[in-house]
Each structure stands twice: as C-alpha cells, then as structure tokens.
Amino acid sequence: MSTTFNTSALFRIGAVSKTTGVPVSTLRIWETRYAAFSPIKTEGKQRLFEERDVSRALLLKHLSGEGHSISAIAQLDLEQLRRMSNLHNSAHRKIANDGEPLTLTVVGLSMANRIESKNFAAALRQNKVKVTDVVVDLDTATKATLSAQSQVLLIKVNTLQTTVHAAIQGLIQKHKFAQTIVIYNFAPEPVVQAMKFSGLIVRREPISDSELAELIQSVLFVDQARAQEFGTSGNVISSRKYSDETLTRVAGISTNVLCECPRHVAELISQLASFEEYSQECLNKNADDAHLHAYLRSISGSARSLFENALEKIALHEGIELHEGKK
Structure with missing residues (x-):
C-alpha cells in the first residue's frame, strides 16, 4: 500500500483570480476560447480549479506580460511554461547583473504558486530565487528525476510522520541539497524534533509570504565572497x-x-x-x-x-x- 503525503485542493474561479491577480473574465476567456484549463464542473455547474490550474494561470499571466500570445502558449504543459518563464527570468537577471539567484526545488504546487507570485517576490527584498523544479507532492518527488541541481529543497506537506521524514531524508541524500525547509500543518512534536535534530528547518503553518521569505533568506551566506575564499561553494549555508x-x-x-x-x-x-x-x-x-x-x-x-x-x-x-x- 502506498503512502499519500498530500492532497490536491479545489478552488472556485474567484479564489483563483484573487490568488493569481488574473481577472475572472480573463480566466473564463482563457478557458473557453483557448482551452487553457479543464476545471471540474459540479452538478450545480460551478467550476472547480486544481492547484495545477493556479500554477498555469500564474505562468500564463507572467508570459503574456512578457509579450507571448496567449493563443500560442495556452495549451503548453506546466513544465514547458515553467521553462519559458525561467528563460525570461534568466535574461532579466543578466541585464540587471544582480548575481546568481538562490535555486529551489519545490515540492507541492500550492507552495510553488506562492513562490512564483508577485507578493512573494516583493517580500524577498533584494534577493532572487529561481525555481528549478516543481513536483506535485512528496510521493511523486521520491520517484522523480530532477532537471537541475538545486541548493535548497522547499517542501509543503499537510502532516508530518516518520515515513514523511524518511522520504525527505532520502531526497536529500539523492540530490545533495545544501538546506531543506519543511512547511507543515499538523505533526506530533517528537517527529518535529527529530526532523530539526537531523538538520531540517521545520515551520508550521500559517506562515505569511514575508515570513516565508525571511525563512528562505536565513539560509544565505552573509558574505558570499568570504565563503568562497574559505572554500565554501555557493551562496547557501x-x-x-x-x-x-x-x-x-x-x-x-x-x-x-x-x-x-x-x-x-x-x-x-x-x-x-x-x-x-x-x-x-x-x-x-x-x-x-x-x-x-x-x-x-x-x-x-x-x-x-x-x-x-x-x-x-x-x-x-x-x-x-x-x-x-x-x-
């Protein structure tokens, strides 16, 4: 029997609009005219969107703002949209010459949506993050092949159990993350303490965008030049x-x-x-x-x-x- 680490939430179109900043009328056009989404429809004919639809809306908004025609990108899958978004972000970083960003692998679509939102970007102040991989949940992550080496693993799970801790440790050993941040809703205290003792940064919801940004920034070297001088690679502690x-x-x-x-x-x-x-x-x-x-x-x-x-x-x-x- 497989262990399920997370479940997918469902959102009404108004909630998707509020989360992404895309007007309801625009979301409806993207759905009906360009088939960007396939929401679940209830018996009362209400549209219910999944986390992946929220991710799509965020990425489509970003890319259309960069000049891409919605008709050309509406039916691309999430991975293709994210790669396009990362290419644009990389180009902007080269122009601004802001230095290397912090690289993240994110487990949990809800967390990825937060990281890719404008509110979170504003909370990061001068620092930048680049999401290299997004995995739907921890169960999928344990079997996934990641596209790049990230410095930080950021995980969102509903509950922490001994099996969850073991799965996270397996991910860390496999992909050599420098730091791991775990955001959870419910957990027995002994499990939380065991995870902290093993070197994980563990934080319980609710956590605001500004608090999450501070938590991520707390793993950055204060003086990157000094760190490299003394043989520590990268900008992450x-x-x-x-x-x-x-x-x-x-x-x-x-x-x-x-x-x-x-x-x-x-x-x-x-x-x-x-x-x-x-x-x-x-x-x-x-x-x-x-x-x-x-x-x-x-x-x-x-x-x-x-x-x-x-x-x-x-x-x-x-x-x-x-x-x-x-x-």
Whole structure:
C-alpha cells in the first residue's frame, strides 16, 4: 500500500483570480476560447480549479506580460511554461547583473504558486530565487528525476510522520541539497524534533509570504565572497555537518598544535550551532522580529559553516578522524 503525503485542493474561479491577480473574465476567456484549463464542473455547474490550474494561470499571466500570445502558449504543459518563464527570468537577471539567484526545488504546487507570485517576490527584498523544479507532492518527488541541481529543497506537506521524514531524508541524500525547509500543518512534536535534530528547518503553518521569505533568506551566506575564499561553494549555508558528540570528542583529543586549535574550534562550532538554532526558533515564533532573527541565523550559520571547514583543515593536518553526521 502506498503512502499519500498530500492532497490536491479545489478552488472556485474567484479564489483563483484573487490568488493569481488574473481577472475572472480573463480566466473564463482563457478557458473557453483557448482551452487553457479543464476545471471540474459540479452538478450545480460551478467550476472547480486544481492547484495545477493556479500554477498555469500564474505562468500564463507572467508570459503574456512578457509579450507571448496567449493563443500560442495556452495549451503548453506546466513544465514547458515553467521553462519559458525561467528563460525570461534568466535574461532579466543578466541585464540587471544582480548575481546568481538562490535555486529551489519545490515540492507541492500550492507552495510553488506562492513562490512564483508577485507578493512573494516583493517580500524577498533584494534577493532572487529561481525555481528549478516543481513536483506535485512528496510521493511523486521520491520517484522523480530532477532537471537541475538545486541548493535548497522547499517542501509543503499537510502532516508530518516518520515515513514523511524518511522520504525527505532520502531526497536529500539523492540530490545533495545544501538546506531543506519543511512547511507543515499538523505533526506530533517528537517527529518535529527529530526532523530539526537531523538538520531540517521545520515551520508550521500559517506562515505569511514575508515570513516565508525571511525563512528562505536565513539560509544565505552573509558574505558570499568570504565563503568562497574559505572554500565554501555557493551562496547557501550548508546544514550542520557535525553532532555535539563528534565535537565533544574532537575537543578532548590531545594534538601537536600548541594553541589547542581543535578544542577551541570545536567549541566555537557547538556554540554557533546552538545560537543558530536559537535564532531559528525566534524567527519561527516572532513575526515582528523575523527579519532581525533571519539575519542573526544567517550570521551564525555562515560562521558555523566556515569554522566547520576550518575544523576539516585542522583534522587533516593533525590526522583526526571526523565522523560526519548531522545532528
């Protein structure tokens, strides 16, 4: 028996219009004249749209605004529409010379729709994101072949269970995401804690666009140039590499380094990781101070990641074995 991780919601045409910013009259024309949608019709002849229809409406709005004729793109599938949208976004980024965007793989159409909305783009401030892949749900994601290597995995699920945690961990191991953010509605506390201890960023709904943007921005290196200088690739802070047990063991090893670098660096990593977790909890609980705590988490995470690289150099020099494992 297969496990279902998510279910598809249904929307009336007015809700689709409000979510996408496309007038109801336009949605009806796109449906009846260009066959852009195939909504479910109830016995009372009401149109009910699926999440994928909301995605289509967002992408069609964006592409038609870029000059594409609706008649030419209305019947393209979601993947084709998204590729076209990404090409336009890439062209704009080259013109603006804003640097490399944060790359996301998004699991859950409702979450993808939020990420691709104008409200979310405004909440991101100066940072940019590029959605490289969108997968309908977690069950599909476990079997999917992704088109590109993304830095961050963003997942929306209704409930968290042990099986969900295992499926997410399998995705991370398969695709080597640097960070994973999980948004959920319901979950037992032991499962939530287990996911946090394994290095995942976990947040319960409701979460506004601005809060979600802050959460995503909190995984970015504060100083990308410094990160690359010290051997950390990309602009995303990696999840924690070493557990408290590993750091305690390293701190207690006698070495030939007279200044006791292994002990000091291991202790610093442990302290920074604790503050990183503290800042994340504050970010989760206090919407008013979310921007400050996102910045603090990014600062502490950046420092922790850099010191982990330093610990690896020390361990190589001193012949210390580091057993990698996320907390």
